[in-house]
Amino acid sequence: MVPAWLFTAVQQVDAPRKSVKLGLSGGYDWSNPNIRDDVLIAKVLEVHKFEDVARVCFYYGVAKVKRVFKRCEFGQMTRAILTRMLGNISKSLIEIQAGNTDDKPRLKSRRLKLASRLEIGEGHFDGLGLDELVIKKSIGVYDRVRSQDIFDLMVLTRDHGYTLKDIFAAIDAYQPIRHKDPEHFKSVVTGLIPVDGNDEGFSSIRLNVKMEEVYTHFKKLVNDYEVMVAQELWTGGA
Incomplete structure (x- = not known):
């Protein structure tokens, strides 16, 4: 073939x-x-x-x-x-x-519905505004790099079924053309681009988590994503 x-x-x-x-x-x-x-x-x-x-x-x-x-x-x-x-x-x-x-699973993307209500609690968020939250957090890292935003993105991808394909679709749809580089996002969530100097960490939400744990999650996610994208390009499915 x-x-x-x-x-x-x-x-x-x-x-x-x-x-x-x-x-x-x-x-x-x-x-x-x-x-x-x-x-x-x-x-x-x-x-x-x-x-x-x-x-x-x-x-x-x-x-x-x-x-x-x-x-x-x-x-x-x-x-x-x-x-x-x-x-x-x-x-x-x-x-x-x-x-x-x-x-191997194919890259399946959830359809972002832009839920009208967005509620962010202390370190968590409700299910009614998840699509909008994914968009907000995904494009937000292009303006500032905050540990809480990266953590929220980890929870969204780990616990709520969102994929990097969803995130890049949100970036492509809502970011200005000059700021759509997916490699910038990958670099932020894997720690190549460090958090801002004035980042407050997780102290305000009393969360006992280390950024290295968050970065490890995204490193695996990015690696798996790129392997699957390459395979889909090879077969013409991407």
Whole structure:
């Protein structure tokens, strides 16, 4: 069986630009349709949009992309993000080759209904405003990084069935275009971007929890999400 991504690439083999042939989201080679492969890969890594990184890994192979990555000079945060991405893409391909993906759950998204009433108690919230709360907390981390907001997002994803797909859908729908980067959200909830200096922690709500526990929850969530997204991209289901 030919994977969907390869079928698309074959269909577009005569496309004038490699970014079109690979199905990339942006015109990485807009100024140079004859761009070298390693330069195109480096540009994709620099932008580090997960879906595009996955597509160049599928097309050129993870090993080649990793070699380009090692030669590039990126900042510490970008390197951390790309290291995570490449690890998850590698894991997804290993599972695909081993045939271990059939029993894995697909990425199912709840439909956010924008409940009209939102009530936030001391460290908890009622079920009537959960959809609205997901939206509020998801886009809120782009303006300020508060431990209580990240904790609330953990509870919503852990106990109430919301997924990262729901969160990114909320960000895409309600954030200004310039602030829609999902990698910013991932970096906040996994601790790459620290909480604000004036963050009050959990003292005001008398909650005995450590941020590292919250970060651990989201690290697993992000890893699982990226593995599944890569697998769905491979099969054409994303």
